[in-house]
Amino acid sequence: xxxxxxxxxxxxxxxxxxxxxxxxxxxIDRLRSPGGCPWDLQxxxxxxxxFLLEEAHEAAEAISxxxxxxxxxxxxxxxxxxxxxxxxxxxxxxxxxEHLAEGISEKLIRRHPHVFGDGEAKDxxxxxxNWDRIKxxxxxxxxxxxATIRPLPASLPALSRADRVGKMVADxxxxxxxxxxALGKVEEELAELKEAIDSGDREAIGHELGDLFFAASSVxxxxxxxxxxxxxxxxxxxxxxxxxxxxxxxxxRSGSEQKFELEQLEEWYQQGKSQQREPRSSETDENSKVxxxxx
Numbered sequence: 554x555x556x557x558x559x560x561x562x563x564x565x566x567x568x569x570x571x572x573x574x575x576x577x578x579x580x581i582d583r584l585r586s587p588g589g590c591p592w593d594l595q596x597x598x599x600x601x602x603x604f605l606l607e608e609a610h611e612a613a614e615a616i617s618x619x620x621x622x623x624x625x626x627x628x629x630x631x632x633x634x635x636x637x638x639x640x641x642x643x644x645x646x647x648x649x650x651e652h653l654a655e656g657i658s659e660k661l662i663r664r665h666p667h668v669f670g671d672g673e674a675k676d677x678x679x680x681x682x683n684w685d686r687i688k689x690x691x692x693x694x695x696x697x698x699x700a701t702i703r704p705l706p707a708s709l710p711a712l713s714r715a716d717r718v719g720k721m722v723a724d725x726x727x728x729x730x731x732x733x734x735a736l737g738k739v740e741e742e743l744a745e746l747k748e749a750i751d752s753g754d755r756e757a758i759g760h761e762l763g764d765l766f767f768a769a770s771s772v773x774x775x776x777x778x779x780x781x782x783x784x785x786x787x788x789x790x791x792x793x794x795x796x797x798x799x800x801x802x803x804x805x806r807s808g809s810e811q812k813f814e815l816e817q818l819e820e821w822y823q824q825g826k827s828q829q830r831e832p833r834s835s836e837t838d839e840n841s842k843v844x845x846x847x848x
Contacts, residue, residue: 578650581636585644598638605634606708617782663687682724701725712781715770723774732775738768790829797825 584593612627639650664687666672667680674680685703702721705714722728729735746761773780801821802813 577633577636578640581633581640585637585640593637596637596641598641601634601638601641605631605638608634617785663691685724701727710781712766712770712784715767716774716780719767719771719774729771729775732772735768735771735775739765739772742768794822794825794829797828798822 584590608627608631612624612631615623615627618624635653636650639648639653643649662669664684665680666683666687667674672683674683701724702718705717709717719728729738742761742765746758746765749757749761770780773783798818798821801824805811805813
């Protein structure tokens, strides 16, 4: 009599000695298999897109918070989304998770000839220039048109897009030698915005507002800060300071329509500002510095 236990169902996931990446893939496969999760089975790449973006933003926020436990959790959520997208693509006969891993591995080797070949790159700027040059070569003749400003993802936040565009044109020398030039541009655009406001031309006002934002992004770029992150940090500081205003209003409000004078609100806001903890020294500054370009 054969006493061997029957083989477990194909979907059964054993935690050991299976590699954890393979275990995750097995879980995703089970969720998408007949009899799996109704919600997962209903998903398409398009319906999952908002979740992918949300998880990417949550991972970025966790990194800003410098909490390793939270970072690990959020990167795991992002990894799950990637696995799920790859599984759906495999079902459609488009590509597999292995194709995805193979593709990025080959790309990294091609674009790092100074590591995996006989190329040279003495500093991060040289690495980025080589990366962009090789990327353009890979696009083929049709896409190798002389364009300094290359296409960027439509979902990229506007401030991040402005920073990337500024770096692209700086690579061909279209840039100020130092931050003073960028600050001067901010002053110039602010003056033009005031003129547009005086004219009452809303189209002109919109144009000048955009120019002012773009100029401000150049200041952060010249100072080697991530403009997107500095704005996020500023909004969080404002939120924390305004909590004092909310507390004061809550103590005094006698009716839902009660209004307070701006001077009083400003006084409470300044109280919140004075109570706010001072930012961490240079460590906070370093965490806001710009990292290397990707894609």
